Every structure is written in structure tokens, then in C-alpha cells.
Amino acid sequence: MTAASFTAAVSLLAKAEARLVAAGQKTAEERVKTLRGVYYGTTWSLDYDVESKRSVAGATIRNAGFVTYTGGHVPADPRPAFSGTSLLKDLKASQSIKDGKRSVDIGHLLIGLETRTGLARTHVFPEGGTGLEVVTWLGDLGGGAANLARQRARTPSTTVAYVFHNSTNDYGFTDNLEGDAAAYMVAAGATPGGVPVFGRGTVSDAVKAYLLPAASASSPGWTKRASGWAAAIGAKVGPTGIADVTALIASLTKKIADFGYWYAATRWVPSGELVGDAARRTCTHMDGAAKEVATVFVTTLSRTVAKPHTAINATAPYPPPSPQGTCNSRLLQAASLIPSLPGLDFPNR
Numbered sequence: 001m002t003a004a005s006f007t008a009a010v011s012l013l014a015k016a017e018a019r020l021v022a023a024g025q026k027t028a029e030e031r032v033k034t035l036r037g038v039y040y041g042t043t044w045s046l047d048y049d050v051e052s053k054r055s056v057a058g059a060t061i062r063n064a065g066f067v068t069y070t071g072g073h074v075p076a077d078p079r080p081a082f083s084g085t086s087l088l089k090d091l092k093a094s095q096s097i098k099d100g101k102r103s104v105d106i107g108h109l110l111i112g113l114e115t116r117t118g119l120a121r122t123h124v125f126p127e128g129g130t131g132l133e134v135v136t137w138l139g140d141l142g143g144g145a146a147n148l149a150r151q152r153a154r155t156p157s158t159t160v161a162y163v164f165h166n167s168t169n170d171y172g173f174t175d176n177l178e179g180d181a182a183a184y185m186v187a188a189g190a191t192p193g194g195v196p197v198f199g200r201g202t203v204s205d206a207v208k209a210y211l212l213p214a215a216s217a218s219s220p221g222w223t224k225r226a227s228g229w230a231a232a233i234g235a236k237v238g239p240t241g242i243a244d245v246t247a248l249i250a251s252l253t254k255k256i257a258d259f260g261y262w263y264a265a266t267r268w269v270p271s272g273e274l275v276g277d278a279a280r281r282t283c284t285h286m287d288g289a290a291k292e293v294a295t296v297f298v299t300t301l302s303r304t305v306a307k308p309h310t311a312i313n314a315t316a317p318y319p320p321p322s323p324q325g326t327c328n329s330r331l332l333q334a335a336s337l338i339p340s341l342p343g344l345d346f347p348n349r
Contacts, residue, residue, distance in 0.1 A: 001086070002090070002094050003090070003094035005099045006097060006099040006102070006211040007099075007212065008094075008097075009094055009097045010204055010207055010212065013035065013091075013106075013204040014202070014204040016038075016078070016091060017202050017203055017204050019078075019081045019085070019087065020035075020081050025081075028196075028206075029114075031202070031203050032110060032113050032114045032196075033073050033075050033076070033114050033117075034075050036070070036107070036110040036111045037077075037078070038088065038091045039091075040066045040107060040135075041066030041067055041070070041075065042077070044077065044078075044079060044088070045063075046092040046095060047059075047066075047107075049092070054273075057271065061270060065266070068120075068131075069115065069131040070115045070118070070120055070131060071115065071119055071123070072118075073114060095107045096175040099211075101311060102178070102222075103311065104175065104178045104182050104211065105175045105176050105178065105179025108136060108176055108182070108183055109182040109186060110183075110203075112135055112179075112182070112183020112184065113203070115135050116132060116183075116196050121194075126258075127258060127259050128142060128254075128256070128257075128258030128259035129255045133255070135183075136180040136183045138256065138259050139259065140170075140171050140172060140180060141172055141259075141294070142255070142259025142262075142263055143171055143259070143260070143263045144164075144171030145163070145256050145286065145289040145290040145292075146259075146260040146267075146286065147163070148292070148293065149264070149282045149283070149285035149289040150264065150274065152289065152321065153278050154278075156321060156323075157321055158321065160321070161314070161318050163296070164313075172293065172314060174312060177313075178225075178311065180229070181312060182207075182211075182225070184229045184232050185225045186207055186209075186210045187209075188221070192228035192229060209221060223308045223309065226304035226305045226308055227305045227308070229301070230242055230301050233252070234248060235248050235298075235302075237305055239306070241303065241306040242301065242302035245298055248298050249294045252297065253287075253290050253294040256290040256294050257287050257328070260286050260289065261283070261328065261331065262331075264283075264286070264332060265329065265331035265332055265335065269331070269332075274332075275339070276338060279335035279338070280332070280333070282332065283332040283333065284324040284325055284326065285322070285325070287325045288321075288322025288325055291319075291322065292321075295319050300312060300314045
């Protein structure tokens with residue numbers, strides 16, 4: 001059954017965690033790894049369920065990426081512990097939770113929380129950022145920039161609003177961004193994005209402390225989420241929002257473009273969906289798309305810093321579509337030499 005509220009989501013996590021404890025997983029760090037595997041990086045994960053339908057090769061690459069970016073963490077299989085229950089199904093059905101005007105993506109929360117337990121938290125990968133950045137906002141926004149560039153290869157007028165508002169709830173959708181913020185803030189103490197502090201509590205206890213009670217002065221983890229997250233990714237935060245907007249946009253543009261190139265090359269080239277001239281044209285739109293995505297993201301986050309009880313939700317006006325530029329990816333340049341295959345669909349995801 002899908003969790004219909006934050007309270008129900010926390011209860012579901014607690015039930016799953018109790019089963020894992022009974023199966024011998026004694027530490028919160030071990031359990032958060034296993035719970036993350038329900039959503040990402042395993043053959044039983046929700047992500048693999050979706051991605052393997054489009055390309056087993058691509059889904060396998062994604063799984064390897066999640067293992068790498070979390071610091072080599074390979075989750076234990078929870079299915080023996082969950083035997084005789086609907087817990088695995090229920091957890092998968094409850095990734096994106098809405099509760100009144102608030103929402104959160106539990107999968108994003110858990111994979112960020114897990115990554116914070118190891119050295120990948122601060123290790124910078126060639127794909128554009130630290131492990132923590134890649135498994136949270138950079139993966140979302142870099143993937144969104146890649147998708148926008150790919151759409152513009154066909155329809156140059158496609159607006160950046162697509163990255164933040166789409167029918168599949170992907171990329172910069174509010175649930176994802178709220179999950180990314182939570183990934184930095186749950187069990188963070190005074191250091192957003194730092195090593196999680198579970199104490200004697202459980203993973204579900206830490207999630208509960210962040211999500212409940214409702215957003216108010218008594219829930220500082222939630223009300224400080226935008227300012228804490230912004231500071232953790234390099235922003236100078238003031239009472240009216242992010243003070244160094246231009247500098248932060250420039251910094252994040254480079255990260256988002258770097259990951260966007262990698263995302264396109266590893267997600268769509270192995271499946272044959274992005275080859276030939278479509279790969280070249282996608283590549284030439286990447287830098288412009290990355291700058292627009294960074295601009296909207298920083299503007300959105302700054303607005304929530306100033307009004308912490310509001311959702312991290314992008315709104316108009318949006319930057320106009322950027323013109324084509326230079327292809328700065330050798331992988332996509334190589335893919336452009338592969339003959340295009342007739343009859344391939346051009347999916348949105």
C-alpha cells in the first residue's frame with residue numbers, strides 16, 4: 001500500500017527497519033544502505049525495474065554508477081528479511097510522498113543519507129561533483145540538462161521549464177528537490193551534508209525528526225532546509241536569500257554540464273537511442289541547457305531560503321532557450337559517428 005502521508009511513510013520505514021534488525025543488521029549505517037537499495041543501485045530496486053525495460057545495459061551501468069558514487073556500497077538483499085510481507089512493494093510504491101503542501105522523495109533522501117556515511121561524501125568524481133552531489137541534486141539537474149539538450153536537438157524552442165515540471169516527476173520536480181534537500185539535512189546536526197549523526201536512534205527516527213511535526217518553528221530541520229542545503233553546495237546565504245547568485249550559477253553550470261554529458265553518453269548511447277547526428281546536436285545544446293537549469297535552480301533555492309515554509313518549486317519567468325554552442329564531450333562526439341538507426345522512438349525520459 002502506498003504511504004499517503006509523512007506519518008505513514010515513517011511508519012513504513014520503521015516496519016522495514018525492524019525486520020532488518022531482526023535479520024542481524026544492527027547499525028543504522030548498514031540499514032540505510034539496505035533501504036537505499038530498494039530504490040537505487042540493485043537488481044531489485046525501483047530504478048532497475050524502470051530502467052531495465054528501456055535498456056538492460058543502461059540499467060546495469062546505472063547500478064554500477066550508484067555503487068561508485070555512494071563509495072562502493074553494495075546493499076544487502078532485503079527480500080529474505082521482508083519475506084511474507086508486502087514491504088518491498090509498499091516501499092517502492094511510496095518513494096514520492098505528498099503531505100498537504102509538503103512533499104519529499106524518500107529514495108533521494110536515503111541515497112544521500114547513505115553516501116554521507118562514507119568518504120564518497122566529499123570525493124570529487126570526473127562526472128562533475130562529489131558522490132553526495134551526484135546521487136542527489138547534480139544527478140537530477142545534470143540529467144535534466146541532458147534531457148533538455150536532447151529535446152532541443154529536435155525542437156530548439158523547448159523551454160527549461162520542462163526540467164522542473166514534467167509528467168514523469170523527474171529531474172528538477174519539486175519532490176526530487178525536496179528529497180535532495182532532505183538528503184543533506186536528515187541527521188545532520190549542525191553540519192548539513194556532513195556525516196550523519198544517528199546516535200542510538202534508527203534511520204526512521206532520523207527521518208521522523210526531519211519530517212514531523214508539520215513545518216513550523218518546532219521543526220528546524222525542515223524550516224532550515226533551503227539555507228542549510230544552499231550553504232552546503234557553496235552559497236553565501238543571507239536573510240533575503242542567496243547573496244552570490246551570479247557566482248553560484250557559474251559554479252553549478254560547469255558541474256551540471258559535466259554530469260549532463262556523462263548522463264547522455266551512459267544512458268542513451270548504450271541503448272542506441274542517441275547516436276548519429278542526434279548525438280552531435282544534443283551535445284551542442286548541453287552547455288546552454290546547463291546554464292539555464294543552474295539559473296532556475298539557484299533562483300528557486302534562493303526564494304525558499306527567504307520563505308522557508310514554501311516548497312522548493314520552480315516558477316516563471318524562465319530563461320529563454322539558448323542557441324547551439326560547441327560539443328564538449330568526446331563520448332558524444334564518438335556517438336555521433338555511429339549511424340542512426342531508423343524507427344527509434346524519441347522518448348521524453
